[in-house]
Amino acid sequence: MNGNLRTNRAPLLTIYSAMVFAFIYLPIVVLILYSFNRDGVGGFPPRDFTFDWYRQLFADGPIWDSVRNSLTVAASSVALSLTLGLLAALALDRADFPGKTLFRRLVLLPLILPGIITGLSLLMFAVTVGAQLSLFTVFLGHGTALISVATTELFAGLQKMDRTQEEASLDLGATPWQTFWRVTLPNLKLSLIAAGLLIFTLSMDEIAVTFFLIGRDNTLPLEIWGRLRRGITPEINAVSTLIFAVSVGLIVIWYRVRTRSLGADARELLETR
Amino acid sequence: MSSAGANSLHPAHASPATLLEVRGVSKSFGPRDVLKGISLNIASGEFLTLLGESGSGKTTLLRLIAGFEQPTAGEIWMGGERLDTLPPYKRRVNTVFQNYALFPHLSVRDNVAYGLRVKKTPVNEISGRVEEALRMVKMEEFANSRPSKLSGGQQQRVALARALINRPQLLLLDEPLSALDANLRKQMQGELKSLQRELGITFLFVTHDQEEAMALSDRIALLRDGALEQVASAREIYAHPATAYTAQFIGQTNLLRGEVRNGMATCGALQWPTQDPAGTATFSLRPEVIRLASDAAASPGTARFRATLQQQFYSGASELLEVKCENGQLLRVRISARGPLSGEHEFVFSIADAMRVHE
Amino acid sequence: MYSRAYKTFVSLPPLLWIGLFLLLPYALMFAHSFWALRDGNLVHHWNVDNYSTLFSKPVYAGVFLRTLRIAASVTVCSLLLGYPLAYYLSFHSGARKELLYQLVIVPLWVSYLVRGYAWKTILGTDGVLNGFLQYLHLTHEPVSFFLYSPFAVVLMLTHIYTPFVFLPIYAALEHIPRPLVEASQDLGAGSAQTFFRVILPLSLPGLVAGATFAFVLSLGDFLAPLLVGGASSTMISNVVQSLFGAAYDWPLGAAISVCILIVILSMLFLTERLEKRWSFK
Numbered sequence: 061m062n063g064n065l066r067t068n069r070a071p072l073l074t075i076y077s078a079m080v081f082a083f084i085y086l087p088i089v090v091l092i093l094y095s096f097n098r099d100g101v102g103g104f105p106p107r108d109f110t111f112d113w114y115r116q117l118f119a120d121g122p123i124w125d126s127v128r129n130s131l132t133v134a135a136s137s138v139a140l141s142l143t144l145g146l147l148a149a150l151a152l153d154r155a156d157f158p159g160k161t162l163f164r165r166l167v168l169l170p171l172i173l174p175g176i177i178t179g180l181s182l183l184m185f186a187v188t189v190g191a192q193l194s195l196f197t198v199f200l201g202h203g204t205a206l207i208s209v210a211t212t213e214l215f216a217g218l219q220k221m222d223r224t225q226e227e228a229s230l231d232l233g234a235t236p237w238q239t240f241w242r243v244t245l246p247n248l249k250l251s252l253i254a255a256g257l258l259i260f261t262l263s264m265d266e267i268a269v270t271f272f273l274i275g276r277d278n279t280l281p282l283e284i285w286g287r288l289r290r291g292i293t294p295e296i297n298a299v300s301t302l303i304f305a306v307s308v309g310l311i312v313i314w315y316r317v318r319t320r321s322l323g324a325d326a327r328e329l330l331e332t333r
Numbered sequence: 334m335s336s337a338g339a340n341s342l343h344p345a346h347a348s349p350a351t352l353l354e355v356r357g358v359s360k361s362f363g364p365r366d367v368l369k370g371i372s373l374n375i376a377s378g379e380f381l382t383l384l385g386e387s388g389s390g391k392t393t394l395l396r397l398i399a400g401f402e403q404p405t406a407g408e409i410w411m412g413g414e415r416l417d418t419l420p421p422y423k424r425r426v427n428t429v430f431q432n433y434a435l436f437p438h439l440s441v442r443d444n445v446a447y448g449l450r451v452k453k454t455p456v457n458e459i460s461g462r463v464e465e466a467l468r469m470v471k472m473e474e475f476a477n478s479r480p481s482k483l484s485g486g487q488q489q490r491v492a493l494a495r496a497l498i499n500r501p502q503l504l505l506l507d508e509p510l511s512a513l514d515a516n517l518r519k520q521m522q523g524e525l526k527s528l529q530r531e532l533g534i535t536f537l538f539v540t541h542d543q544e545e546a547m548a549l550s551d552r553i554a555l556l557r558d559g560a561l562e563q564v565a566s567a568r569e570i571y572a573h574p575a576t577a578y579t580a581q582f583i584g585q586t587n588l589l590r591g592e593v594r595n596g597m598a599t600c601g602a603l604q605w606p607t608q609d610p611a612g613t614a615t616f617s618l619r620p621e622v623i624r625l626a627s628d629a630a631a632s633p634g635t636a637r638f639r640a641t642l643q644q645q646f647y648s649g650a651s652e653l654l655e656v657k658c659e660n661g662q663l664l665r666v667r668i669s670a671r672g673p674l675s676g677e678h679e680f681v682f683s684i685a686d687a688m689r690v691h692e
Numbered sequence: 693m694y695s696r697a698y699k700t701f702v703s704l705p706p707l708l709w710i711g712l713f714l715l716l717p718y719a720l721m722f723a724h725s726f727w728a729l730r731d732g733n734l735v736h737h738w739n740v741d742n743y744s745t746l747f748s749k750p751v752y753a754g755v756f757l758r759t760l761r762i763a764a765s766v767t768v769c770s771l772l773l774g775y776p777l778a779y780y781l782s783f784h785s786g787a788r789k790e791l792l793y794q795l796v797i798v799p800l801w802v803s804y805l806v807r808g809y810a811w812k813t814i815l816g817t818d819g820v821l822n823g824f825l826q827y828l829h830l831t832h833e834p835v836s837f838f839l840y841s842p843f844a845v846v847l848m849l850t851h852i853y854t855p856f857v858f859l860p861i862y863a864a865l866e867h868i869p870r871p872l873v874e875a876s877q878d879l880g881a882g883s884a885q886t887f888f889r890v891i892l893p894l895s896l897p898g899l900v901a902g903a904t905f906a907f908v909l910s911l912g913d914f915l916a917p918l919l920v921g922g923a924s925s926t927m928i929s930n931v932v933q934s935l936f937g938a939a940y941d942w943p944l945g946a947a948i949s950v951c952i953l954i955v956i957l958s959m960l961f962l963t964e965r966l967e968k969r970w971s972f973k
Binding site for chain 3: 070073074076077080081083084085087088090091094101102103104105144145147148150151154155156157159163166167169170172173174175176177178180181182183184185188200204207211226227230236261264265267268272281284285288292296297300303304307308310311312314315
């Protein structure tokens with residue numbers, strides 16, 4: 061049964077929605093288009109297709125250094141956030157401790173508060189303890205701020221999990237430690253992947269917190285930012301297009317993982333519709 | 334030693350000794366007292382059913398024995414050693430869960446082998462035992478399937494194999510058949526019973542279905558609101574229910590409430606001589622012990638009454654009659670099938686069949 | 693089922709980490725707002741001077757009001773774009789619903805900077821938009837107010853936050869049982885009436901959630917003004933940023949941050965209440 065109002069034609073709404081879609085995608089399309097434009101950014105219409113800007117991009121050392129830095133920070137942040145996020149999710153799901161509600165809200169703060177506040181707070185902290193600003197401080201900032209992404213996703217995964225499986229495992233002779241590795245973790249596989257992808261993407265794109273914790277080595281967004289201050293070049297279009305392409309790839313993967321984790325219930329639901 | 338030495342699932346020589354002792358166990362969840370001082374002994378090799386309504390505490394008792402909860406008071410002993418202080422993975426007890434709890438990320442084979450793997454059983458021994466366990470529940474051809482591909486009945490067999498392969502001293506079954514449809518349920522009941530007989534492992538079975546309990550068990554422990562109402566064999570419990578609750582819960586009955594005075598029991602329209610002490614009394618009279626007077630020859634030790642037919646329910650081999658006495662008292666009578674009846678009839682029953690029960 | 697040791701093992705590390713790397717820094721920020729500068733050096737002299745400065749000097753109030761205006765505009769525009777889109781997807785998109793949903797999600801994952809930069813290249817005097825208008829002979833010289841104006845900031849942020857607003861609204865709309873819509877129609881209400889009497893009220897929690905998101909995040913945004921806003925669009929976070937940068941007045945900057953924090957937390961508290969009020973279970 062399809063509760064769709066399809067029979068009720070709504071031409072105005074359709075056109076409006078198409079326009080909204082266009083609004084969302086137009087800037088990106090323009091960006092990609094002009095990355096191949098010989099005359100650079102701006103003006104209309106674009107002509108003289110060229111790969112020059114990409115050639116320039118690939119020869120650009122500092123950009124790739126910053127890419128490497130970003131990847132390092134992102135990968136480490138994923139590891140840190142997932143580990144602490146997993147523990148936090150388990151704690152929220154299974155333990156009762158004083159300040160539990162406060163903890164839950166506190167963990168969410170970096171996501172709702174403007175990045176500048178979290179970034180400045182961490183900067184103050186770093187300065188107070190006398191830490192040197194570097195990629196390491198950036199990593200600590202990302203890892204900490206993104207814990208709640210992992211916690212939320214993994215907590216949802218735990219709730220969906222059949223609790224009796226862990227009981228069955230203990231019943232069959234496995235210790236809690238064995239149960240965690242053999243039963244709990246495999247059940248969370250999809251949640252871990254989804255959370256990991258999200259954290260990775262957010263870290264790669266992070267600017268606000270990074271802005272205040274960066275040392276000598278730049279991450280990719282800050283490298284681009286620095287160049288923007290000096291002036292616009294289509295090389296930036298080129299790197300932006302590449303970033304876009306990678307993002308699309310990641311989100312396709314993430315979506316596949318997400319819909320698989322919905323499992324049989326969702327499929328059943330879709331079938332009965 | 335057991336005669337079938339090659340079959341590794343057969344236990345040591347079965348004895349009638351007590352395997353499990355539940356000593357004064359109570360369990361409370363906050364203000365709620367779910368179990369109130371339960372004491373029960375389970376004999377080695379027996380099929381004991383914990384019977385009761387939902388909320389009676391039967392699943393809680395099972396979970397206490399399995400180790401997923403701790404008793405608030407009391408102790409549990411098994412094989413002469415303290416059980417309730419051990420974590421679940423150290424107990425020689427295995428559970429078949431109500432929802433089977435099969436591991437979805439493992440194949441049937443890996444599910445069944447799980448208990449052996451976590452105890453680091455040598456690999457070559459594992460495969461042999463897994464094959465044997467699967468054969469026992471007739472699931473060999475599904476060894477490589479995933480649980481999600483199996484039907485309810487098939488999943489249940491796998492859950493059974495997974496538990497039994499560990500050679501537990503006690504197998505706990507938490508309403509394992511409640512999710513199955515009627516026919517499959519009957520079939521599985523038969524398979525469970527024969528499996529238990531063959532293996533000689535002690536089964537502790539939980540259900541709310543009294544017919545199932547009677548069909549399968551050596552003994553039934555009826556739980557009511559956290560306390561044991563009666564513990565006896567199925568036949569004993571049916572024929573001699575201790576309380577009105579038991580009489581009504583197991584099988585059908587007519588509860589006759591009245592008094593005993595001057596050697597006569599009077600319950601509304603029914604009256605019969607009795608040796609019972611005087612006072613208010615409740616009797617349980619099963620529908621099938623009441624006959625039509627026209628069917629039975631007159632004999633001593635019987636009582637009679639007249640009643641008018643209100644409703645008649647045909648069920649193939651028998652009829653269930655709902656009859657009303659002159660004073661308005663309603664009774665149920667079960668007689669052999671004979672076609673539609675009507676009007677007033679005389680009924681007769683053996684006085685010995687009127688069981689005195691406590692309220 | 694879980695032992696004391698297990699529960700302690702899972703709770704302690706995250707608690708300690710969050711306490712050290714989140715609670716402490718925020719507390720430090722809070723403390724700084726009550727300290728002072730003397731000869732360019734931080735002194736731990738407890739006072740409320742920073743706050744009185746904020747409330748007495750009109751320049752701060754001015755920036756803050758502008759920030760509120762921009763955030764409000766972004767929220768309204770995002771809702772105007774996001775809600776109809778969500779409604780279309782939920783009720784009128786048929787077989788293409790899944791695909792369209794994915795298409796709306798994609799931009800969310802594309803770098804904020806990339807999208808901001810795109811607008812920069814489009815709106816400038818030498819940008820694509822001006823080039824396009826001149827190509828069509830609609831204008832004869834570049835229009836300057838597209839870029840480096842509050843208009844540009846609102847435009848860019850609306851672009852960023854429309855998908856954000858879309859998500860919770862879409863989720864709420866999807867949750868509305870279709871039989872309710874059919875019942876409404878069965879009782880004689882047309883599409884418009886059904887929308888205003890049934891669908892809109894039931895989607896309110898999602899709407900509130902999305903709007904809050906857009907408002908709160910726009911409020912604290914400091915990158916958009918730097919990218920496309922120019923001097924006339926300085927927002928409150930830019931003030932904070934400059935106080936931590938060249939001006940090196942940490943206490944004042946911290947005080948403003950605390951004010952922003954309080955405003956945001958109050959908003960969140962309020963909208964959480966509203967969401968609960970307006971959710972019918």
